[in-house]
Amino acid sequence: MTSCSLVIPNQVEQVATATGAFRAFASENSLQPDDIYDGELAIEEVVSNIIFYAYPVGGVHQIQVAFEIHNQELTISIRDDGEPFNPLDVPPPDLTTSLEDRKIGGLGIHLVRTAMDEIAYERKNNQNCLLMKKKLE
Amino acid sequence: MELKIEQVGPSIPCIHLNGRLDIAGAQAIDLKFTANTSAQRKSVVVDLAGVDFIASIGIRMLVTNAKALNAVGHKMVLLRPQSKVEDMLKSTGIDTIIPIASDLDTAIKKITAE
Numbered sequence: 001m002t003s004c005s006l007v008i009p010n011q012v013e014q015v016a017t018a019t020g021a022f023r024a025f026a027s028e029n030s031l032q033p034d035d036i037y038d039g040e041l042a043i044e045e046v047v048s049n050i051i052f053y054a055y056p057v058g059g060v061h062q063i064q065v066a067f068e069i070h071n072q073e074l075t076i077s078i079r080d081d082g083e084p085f086n087p088l089d090v091p092p093p094d095l096t097t098s099l100e101d102r103k104i105g106g107l108g109i110h111l112v113r114t115a116m117d118e119i120a121y122e123r124k125n126n127q128n129c130l131l132m133k134k135k136l137e
Numbered sequence: 138m139e140l141k142i143e144q145v146g147p148s149i150p151c152i153h154l155n156g157r158l159d160i161a162g163a164q165a166i167d168l169k170f171t172a173n174t175s176a177q178r179k180s181v182v183v184d185l186a187g188v189d190f191i192a193s194i195g196i197r198m199l200v201t202n203a204k205a206l207n208a209v210g211h212k213m214v215l216l217r218p219q220s221k222v223e224d225m226l227k228s229t230g231i232d233t234i235i236p237i238a239s240d241l242d243t244a245i246k247k248i249t250a251e
Contacts (some may be wrong), residue, residue, distance in 0.1 A: 037190065037221050044192045048160050055152045078182050095230030099207050104200055107229050108193035
């Protein structure tokens with residue numbers, strides 16, 4: 001199987017469902033440990049960000065997560081119908097400040113940018129669509 | 138996610154973490170970690186050798202408690218992170234604000250050094 005998709009509700013416990021599905025997919029496709037880590041990290045950060053921030057008025061929503069491998073490249077696609085949010089607009093965190101001045105949040109998107117080679121965002125059909133790619137080792 | 142506490146020096150506890158510091162893992166130990174680090178108001182070694190995955194929420198837990206300790210004149214030192222976890226700590230600049238040690242003796246020296 002070189003592709004897999006699932007739909008999860010916007011509940012924090014479901015982040016592990018998405019990362020677990022990716023781990024199983026990655027194992028079946030013999031991905032290297034560093035690639036598994038990076039893919040899992042991207043899914044963990046993006047999906048948890050959606051669950052925590054995309055639905056300020058709450059309610060039950062569906063998040064679509066899909067991954068595929070083609071030509072030695074991993075593609076992860078995540079869609080949600082929450083508030084419009086382009087993670088590429090988030091400025092990089094200041095990583096040079098002292099411990100006292102260091103901001104606690106804002107590292108998730110930075111980690112995703114570090115883990116993946118390409119990230120593209122579009123707002124389409126009232127959905128946030130995030131496409132992330134990584135060349136496999 | 139497991140958390141175990143061991144005394145490794147005079148008034149220096151070592152918190153051994155085992156498992157994944159993802160959302161589920163961090164939420165499972167957050168209160169216990171805080172109770173045994175910043176709430177104790179003394180310097181602490183945090184052994185990461187058993188942590189095979191860390192996400193931003195896990196990094197946030199470390200930084201929050203290190204900041205609280207620092208504010209009252211104490212230190213946190215991270216011990217023996219696995220290579221990929223260490224990569225995450227370095228890519229977020231955490232290694233510049235919370236020292237990382239590769240062995241326990243070095244960790245204790247970093248705590249006791251002025």
